[in-house]
Amino acid sequence: MNTVGDRRSWNDAQLREAIEASRSWRGVARALGLKGTSASVLRTIKRHASRLELDVSHFTGQRRWSDRQLREAVLGSTCWADVMASLGVSDNGPDRVRVKGHSARLGLDCTHLKAPHLQPEPDEVFGEPVREELLRTAAPAVAMAWFALRGCPAALPVEPQAYDLLVTMARGIQRVQVKTCVRRNGKGRWAVGIGRRPYVLDKTAGKMPYDPDSLDLFFILLGDGSIYLIPSSILAGRVQIDAETYTPYRVGDASSLLG
Secondary structure, three states: OOOOOOOOOOOHHHHHHHHHHOOOHHHHHHHOOOOOOOHHHHHHHHHHHHHOOOOOOOOOOOOOOOHHHHHHHHHOOOOHHHHHHHHOOOOOHHHHHHHHHHHHHOOOOOHHHOOOOOOOOHHHHOOOOOOHHHHHHHHHHHHHHHHHOOOOOEEOOOOOOOOOEEEEEOOEEEEEEEEEEOOOOOOOOOEEEOOEOOOOOOOOOOOEOOOOOOOOEEEEEEOOOEEEEEEOOOOOOOOEEEHHHHHHHEEEEOHHHOO
């Protein structure tokens, strides 16, 4: 029966039947012969459903699962992966966030769904091998860390320069060029290229020395972890050196990073 003063075209019994047969509020409106896109119609339907304390937990809206199904999935699962499987939903980032968010809105207790903290074996923490071809890429970071640990902060230039780093030392800011050599040559020597390619379109052009006035230091990292710090004035005019010749300028060892 309709309530007193109602101007509805449907009664409580019809509303109850429509809700039981529908999966969304718009579906209820359509079942009652009303416009499902009307906000006022939906508000009226929801108000009367609340008054009658009708169960709408089976509604899914645009979802493929209902509140009731979510409650059952959360209650019967031990982790979020199980919840997603129970709902028949792909366990990807967006869908999991959506399910977890809806659970929060329903006030569901999800504390039991947190994955247990498993202690990984030492070799499971990180097992990627060293790739020697990446030595050149990693060298500037190694150089920055080496200087930083000695109280000499290093900065990268904003624009391409003849130097790779600007290092603040007691004697002022030093311009540092970083060079690497992956392996020994056929004679068993560390032949380090310290030249630069001229700014020409011809990529086959030979390398030329750095202007000694454009640099202060060379930071050289070898494939065995040896670190050399050599003043540019010592290497002026050269495009390649034999690292062992400059042993007095060997300042460190980063072999643990290359093991």
